Amino acid sequence: MRWFNTLKSWFNPAPMHCAPLYGRGIHALPNPDEKELFERSSAAFIDGDILSGYEYFLSSLIHKENLFPTPHLSIERSEETLRFSLYQGYALIKGSVSEKSLEAHADIALSEQLHVAIKRRFLERDFQLTYCRFSEDKGTIRLSICLDNATITPQKVFYPLREIALNADFEKEFIAGEFDESALLDTHHLISIPREKIEINYAFMRQWIQETEQSLIGLLSNDNTGMTSFSYLALLLQIDYLLLPHKKMAKNISEKINGYFMDDEKLTEDKNADLEQYLRELSAMDIESFSTQFYNCAYTFSPFEQAMHDEISTFIEESLGKVRWYKNNRSTYVISVIYRYISLYILYNYGLHPSLRSLLHLHVEIYASDFFKAAGEIPLYDPLTRTFKQNLIAQRIRESIEPYISRYKGLSDFSEHLNYSDLDHFSQSFYLQVKNLDYTEV
Amino acid sequence: MNTATQKMVEQTIESIVQITNPYGSGSGFLIGELIITNSHVVSGLKEVLISTKTLSKTIGTVIYDDPAFDLAFIRSPILIECKNPLLLSSAPVLDGDSVIAIGHPYGLNYSTTEGIVSKASRLQGEVEYIQFDAAINPGNSGGPLLNDSAEVIGVNTFIIQNSNNLGFALPSYTLKDALDQFSTLKTEDIIRCVSCKNLILESTIQNDYCPKCGTKLEVAKRRREGYKPSGVVALIEKILGILKINVTLSRRSQRSWRFELGTTRIDINYYDNGIIIADSALCRIPQENIENLYDFLLSENSVLETLQFSINENTVYLSYIIVDSSLSEEYGTVALRKLFDEAPRYQKLLIERFKAPEPKFDEFE
Numbered sequence: 001m002r003w004f005n006t007l008k009s010w011f012n013p014a015p016m017h018c019a020p021l022y023g024r025g026i027h028a029l030p031n032p033d034e035k036e037l038f039e040r041s042s043a044a045f046i047d048g049d050i051l052s053g054y055e056y057f058l059s060s061l062i063h064k065e066n067l068f069p070t071p072h073l074s075i076e077r078s079e080e081t082l083r084f085s086l087y088q089g090y091a092l093i094k095g096s097v098s099e100k101s102l103e104a105h106a107d108i109a110l111s112e113q114l115h116v117a118i119k120r121r122f123l124e125r126d127f128q129l130t131y132c133r134f135s136e137d138k139g140t141i142r143l144s145i146c147l148d149n150a151t152i153t154p155q156k157v158f159y160p161l162r163e164i165a166l167n168a169d170f171e172k173e174f175i176a177g178e179f180d181e182s183a184l185l186d187t188h189h190l191i192s193i194p195r196e197k198i199e200i201n202y203a204f205m206r207q208w209i210q211e212t213e214q215s216l217i218g219l220l221s222n223d224n225t226g227m228t229s230f231s232y233l234a235l236l237l238q239i240d241y242l243l244l245p246h247k248k249m250a251k252n253i254s255e256k257i258n259g260y261f262m263d264d265e266k267l268t269e270d271k272n273a274d275l276e277q278y279l280r281e282l283s284a285m286d287i288e289s290f291s292t293q294f295y296n297c298a299y300t301f302s303p304f305e306q307a308m309h310d311e312i313s314t315f316i317e318e319s320l321g322k323v324r325w326y327k328n329n330r331s332t333y334v335i336s337v338i339y340r341y342i343s344l345y346i347l348y349n350y351g352l353h354p355s356l357r358s359l360l361h362l363h364v365e366i367y368a369s370d371f372f373k374a375a376g377e378i379p380l381y382d383p384l385t386r387t388f389k390q391n392l393i394a395q396r397i398r399e400s401i402e403p404y405i406s407r408y409k410g411l412s413d414f415s416e417h418l419n420y421s422d423l424d425h426f427s428q429s430f431y432l433q434v435k436n437l438d439y440t441e442v
Numbered sequence: 443m444n445t446a447t448q449k450m451v452e453q454t455i456e457s458i459v460q461i462t463n464p465y466g467s468g469s470g471f472l473i474g475e476l477i478i479t480n481s482h483v484v485s486g487l488k489e490v491l492i493s494t495k496t497l498s499k500t501i502g503t504v505i506y507d508d509p510a511f512d513l514a515f516i517r518s519p520i521l522i523e524c525k526n527p528l529l530l531s532s533a534p535v536l537d538g539d540s541v542i543a544i545g546h547p548y549g550l551n552y553s554t555t556e557g558i559v560s561k562a563s564r565l566q567g568e569v570e571y572i573q574f575d576a577a578i579n580p581g582n583s584g585g586p587l588l589n590d591s592a593e594v595i596g597v598n599t600f601i602i603q604n605s606n607n608l609g610f611a612l613p614s615y616t617l618k619d620a621l622d623q624f625s626t627l628k629t630e631d632i633i634r635c636v637s638c639k640n641l642i643l644e645s646t647i648q649n650d651y652c653p654k655c656g657t658k659l660e661v662a663k664r665r666r667e668g669y670k671p672s673g674v675v676a677l678i679e680k681i682l683g684i685l686k687i688n689v690t691l692s693r694r695s696q697r698s699w700r701f702e703l704g705t706t707r708i709d710i711n712y713y714d715n716g717i718i719i720a721d722s723a724l725c726r727i728p729q730e731n732i733e734n735l736y737d738f739l740l741s742e743n744s745v746l747e748t749l750q751f752s753i754n755e756n757t758v759y760l761s762y763i764i765v766d767s768s769l770s771e772e773y774g775t776v777a778l779r780k781l782f783d784e785a786p787r788y789q790k791l792l793i794e795r796f797k798a799p800e801p802k803f804d805e806f807e
Contacts (some may be wrong), residue, residue, distance in 0.1 A: 119736040126752035130717055130763060133750040135743030145749070151768055338740070
């Protein structure tokens with residue numbers, strides 16, 4: 001029997017689930033022993049073994065894969081102390097734990113070179129933050145936390161550490177986007193993107209903008225404001241997800257997308273005009289300026305709280321309702337735009353379970369097959385022949401779902417239920433399947 | 443409002459009382475030496491905080507609680523003297539009469555609104571009320587409804603929610619009857635039974651049952667139990683007690699405390715998300731030398747340990763922030779003591795060194 005099982009595993013290798021390397025957040029899967037390490041940390045804290053508690057907890061944060069030359073989180077333990085450092089985008093957090101306390105900090109910038117607006121901002125952020133605070137010491141602006149270990153638990157370490165990490169990254173990004181980034185400290189870990197990749201990304205961005213502009217020619221603005229919005233928003237979401245800009249470009253894209261949804265006073269036509277104007281600016285950006293907006297870096301914490309699947313299902317349901325409305329009104333152009341928009345919007349706005357993130361990334365990959373082809377991947381869809389790589393798609397779905405089937409009630413490989421007759425039918429069947437996944441734990 | 447009315451309001455204000463307890467706040471007014479309010483304003487407690495234009499926050503004793511007519515009488519430990527004491531009107535109230543309501547809606551103290559009697563007698567259950575259209579809101583409860591001679595014609599008691607100015611006041615004749623019945627007993631700690639309407643001496647009540655008719659008296663139970671905070675709220679109050687803060691006087695609600703240390707105000711709030719913030723608004727941002735002030739605050743943040751400076755809108759705060767599950771008596775006492783010591787010192791320093799204006803406190807809370 002054992003011999004038979006070995007033979008079987010050769011022919012049906014266990015699915016290899018990998019995290020997508022695109023979009024905001026961690027490009028790695030969580031530690032497979034996360035839960036166990038968290039529980040061991042809790043037990044160690046209860047036993048009064050503080051340093052072991054921290055060691056187990058910090059180990060639980062180490063991702064399954066590491067694509068970077070240095071680990072995203074390093075732990076160094078001696079008899080009386082434990083030191084650690086972790087990377088979160090632009091930020092490097094260094095910490096030291098003793099029996100009594102945890103102290104951690106991120107060096108943000110040189111105080112002397114900072115604009116008064118940044119200093120004001122730090123003091124205002126101090127009013128909003130719960131665990132960490134900005135301070136200035138010997139010319140350095142620092143974000144720091146100090147935790148007393150008297151009643152420590154893994155949860156009481158997690159939230160402060162996440163707060164300092166996310167905010168240190170966010171504030172450094174903010175400075176880089178708004179003011180001279182030369183004042184920023186601890187930036188050596190940022191990895192520059194090869195020139196060739198920058199050029200490819202630049203060409204794709206301009207091509208997508210041009211294609212979107214072309215597609216909108218002939219649409220009467222009064223009748224098609226919704227369609228125009230979907231086109232522009234899907235494009236901005238795609239630029240953000242696939243190219244992953246930082247600094248000013250990321251900030252501007254975020255402001256444009258959030259501004260669209262949050263400004264209730266502006267007419268949709270005016271919002272579209274804003275988006276159009278910004279896309280023109282992006283199109284006119286020279287490659288040198290474009291290249292300054294990119295770097296690669298490791299993340300320890302996800303910037304998102306994991307959303308309930310019900311929220312995602314509701315969003316898909318509502319979006320498919322819009323597809324039906326446009327179909328009934330014979331506005332066929334926008335239908336494929338909405339299908340493209342749905343996955344990009346979810347990936348941009350929600351914290352997702354790794355399997356769901358992979359599935360939605362798969363949808364993005366199918367729609368942007370030429371981009372992935374240029375990135376050296378096997379394209380999953382051929383726009384010329386309008387054919388899908390069905391076996392590869394099915395395999396990717398299996399890989400996304402099978403590692404989690406035993407843990408969740410309603411997860412099953414749905415690749416056989418997809419309609420491959422064209423992109424629109426594929427998307428409709430794909431989203432219906434995704435919508436019905438059930439992430440209730442067994 | 444004409445000049446005569448304005449003068450009348452001015453003379454009346456001294457008799458208006460603000461009443462606070464951990465469950466909420468309301469209004470009241472002086473008739474003789476007694477403070478009149480609604481039963482629901484005192485929330486079944488024996489002690490509430492009272493304050494007037496001339497009396498700072500003081501613990502008042504609820505000596506009469508009457509849920510049947512929604513009335514309560516409070517005794518102030520300090521005599522509140524009024525130059526123009528309020529009187530109960532004996533004149534009949536007629537539809538269309540002008541009325542004025544005074545109180546503290548949503549804590550906006552001494553707010554005055556005027557209107558007319560919409561219907562002089564409106565029956566709700568067994569009790570008659572005056573319906574009027576002067577705007578009243580939560581916090582007005584227990585305040586007086588006055589006629590144009592500045593006499594009390596009723597106690598503002600309830601509104602119909604989401605309506606337009608449908609206010610109801612308990613008529614002054616009902617109040618007068620209650621006052622007369624109460625004064626004939628020549629004793630305190632009286633509860634009116636909601637069923638038989640008899641006045642019951644609290645000491646004669648057994649197991650919260652009315653000794654006359656046997657009805658369960660909810661107010662008796664509440665008065666017996668009193669306000670007993672538990673968990674983190676109790677811990678915060680214990681720490682305040684250790685630090686010699688009068689907890690009863692500083693309580694603004696079940697999860698909020700405020701007190702002054704000299705000229706420095708300290709606020710402590712325990713939010714639903716589990717965060718406890720103790721802070722002090724020290725000063726506003728000056729018009730000059732601002733960046734130096736920022737540098738100073740950021741620099742101090744590196745040595746303050748448990749405390750931190752921050753800015754919200756135009757005000758500089760010194761704060762101690764902690765998650766409830768991390769608060770311990772020892773750690774919390776040390777941190778709050780430091781805040782209480784450092785806040786007045788820093789306030790003086792910021793005002794002197796940076797010419798920062800004193801803070802302004804928002805009345806909309």
